[in-house]
Amino acid sequence: DIQMTQSPSSLSASVGDRVTITCRASQSIGNYLNWYQHKSGKAPKVLIYAASSLQSGVPSRFSGSGSGTDFTLTISSLQPEDFATYYCQQSYNAPGTFGQGTKLEIK
Amino acid sequence: EVQLVESGGNLVKPGGSLRLSCAASGFTFDSYTINWVRQAPGEGLEWVSSISGSSRYIYYADSVKGRFTISRDNAKNSVFLQMNSLRAEDTAVYYCAREGGYYYQSSGYYCFDYWGQGTPVTVSS
Secondary structure, three states: OOOEEEEOOEEEEOOOOOEEEEEEEOOOOOOOEEEEEEOOOOOOEEEEEOOOEEOOOOOOOEEEEEEOOEEEEEEOOOOHHHOOEEEEEEOOOOOOOEOOOEEEEEO | OOEEEEEOOOEEOOOOOEEEEEEEEOOOHHHOEEEEEEEOOOOOEEEEEEEOOOOOOEEEOOOOOOOEEEEEEOOOOEEEEEEOOOOHHHOEEEEEEEEEEEEEOOEEEEEEEEEOOOEEEEEOO
8 A cells, every 4th residue: 555654643733824735655645645724522524635726716826736656735825714724635646645734833 | 514423422431332423415426535544642544444435445444454344325415434352552533524626736645524523432441
């Protein structure tokens, strides 16, 4: 199975900050990479698919980039509702493995 | 409106069984692969199993292979996860998620575009 590794595991930031989360795949996955946001007690929500395509309804402050093995999720200006855990997932082949998550906390 | 609602989670003893259900509405159910994903306490998301619209393609994570069985009833817009020989490490919130296909720059991609709220499973004596 393809292993997905995110960094950092946790991150403290303030409202208005620019934040970047990194995801690395154990082999090349092209741009078959999704990003999800998960708040405790809620259903996870897809933010980005195909590494950089914003899912409908997702604010434009979220953006994704990368291809091959290295990917990033960027939040350009953190809002209070963005504090959550973020996961990457490869969709290159089955099973669609997830990264271990990055918990974004308020500083 | 697309909705997925899980049910069936409960407290069960090690070695016991449980059957989870995922009821879907708001889309053409038999056209979509449905997945089960779980989150153990303090852990991240773990993909568990998937079933294609026709039930032709079924996959399991190694951690549950031989113990869990996924199935679906397209007449009832429902997917099921039969969990046998449960272990403490199966304790988690179980989510069902629709696998949506999208085109971007002339290529096809998938993501889990709709999720349920989850149902908790606790395996403990």
